[in-house]
Amino acid sequence: xxxxxxxxSIPDMRSPCPIANTLDILGDKWTLLVIRDLFxxxxxxxxxxxxxxxxPTNILANRLKRLTENGIILKTPYQERPVRYAYRLTDxxxxxxxxxxxxxxxxxxxxxxxxxxIKMNL
Amino acid sequence: xxxxxxxxSIPDMRSPCPIANTLDILGDKWTLLVIRDLFxxxxxxxxxxxxxxxxPTNILANRLKRLTENGIILKTPYQERPVRYAYRLTDxxxxxxxxxxxxxxxxxxxxxxxxxxIKMNL
Numbered sequence: 402x403x404x405x406x407x408x409x410s411i412p413d414m415r416s417p418c419p420i421a422n423t424l425d426i427l428g429d430k431w432t433l434l435v436i437r438d439l440f441x442x443x444x445x446x447x448x449x450x451x452x453x454x455x456x457p458t459n460i461l462a463n464r465l466k467r468l469t470e471n472g473i474i475l476k477t478p479y480q481e482r483p484v485r486y487a488y489r490l491t492d493x494x495x496x497x498x499x500x501x502x503x504x505x506x507x508x509x510x511x512x513x514x515x516x517x518x519i520k521m522n523l
Numbered sequence: 524x525x526x527x528x529x530x531x532s533i534p535d536m537r538s539p540c541p542i543a544n545t546l547d548i549l550g551d552k553w554t555l556l557v558i559r560d561l562f563x564x565x566x567x568x569x570x571x572x573x574x575x576x577x578x579p580t581n582i583l584a585n586r587l588k589r590l591t592e593n594g595i596i597l598k599t600p601y602q603e604r605p606v607r608y609a610y611r612l613t614d615x616x617x618x619x620x621x622x623x624x625x626x627x628x629x630x631x632x633x634x635x636x637x638x639x640x641i642k643m644n645l
Contacts, residue, residue, distance in 0.1 A: 408635040416575035419630025419637040420559050420623060421552075426634075427626075430543075430550040437542050453538035493633050500629055501542060503621040508541025511615050512548075513530040515541040 409471045432464050436497055444487040531593045554586050558619055566609040
């Protein structure tokens with residue numbers, strides 16, 4: 402099923418607030434790092450795992466599944482026997498660029514010893 | 524101690540990436556809702572607890588402490604016997620406006636049944 406063009410539906414919404422609902426999908430320490438990696442050109446499981454934050458494999462699998470179900474990323478096979486998948490951002494995912502850009506700006510301006518390392522088109 | 528003007532220091536940084544470091548401070552389902560409430564004019568413990576998401580009291584206390592320690596909010600007593608505190612955004616906190624604004628935009632555009640309810644000056 403392709404949810405790319407459908408609005409995301411959240412069961413048991415905490416409130417109608419769009420910030421609360423966005424946090425229900427993206428509010429943790431890892432999900433937006435996977436999105437960051439996709440913006441940086443990464444697309445495979447092993448590429449995500451090679452990032453310096455060392456995302457645990459169970460968390461990575463869970464986040465890729467959730468992002469796919471919500472139509473934020475799209476999963477397509479790029480190899481058979483064994484089948485392997487590549488992931489890319491949908492329009493919904495690409496529209497997260499400004500969120501990442503503002504987080505990066507805030508981090509650079511307010512947190513010691515951060516630096517923007519990865520070239521991204523946000 | 525007043526950390527308002529000092530850059531935030533993160534022990535055991537996962538990487539130098541400003542997005543990863545911002546998520547170490549703000550990456551959960553609740554912290555940015557407290558920031559949202561402060562932008563909306565709320566300032567006291569009971570006002571934060573009255574928000575529709577019903578933040579658990581132990582999480583609220585933990586987040587207010589962490590945000591104060593990192594100089595993102597400032598805690599001042601507004602009443603004695605019993606002493607009660609009010610919180611407000613510092614310049615570091617106010618500079619989170621664009622992050623909230625982009626999250627709200629993304630939620631409104633991509634999640635069903637959200638609506639911007641609270642008047643905020645982001």
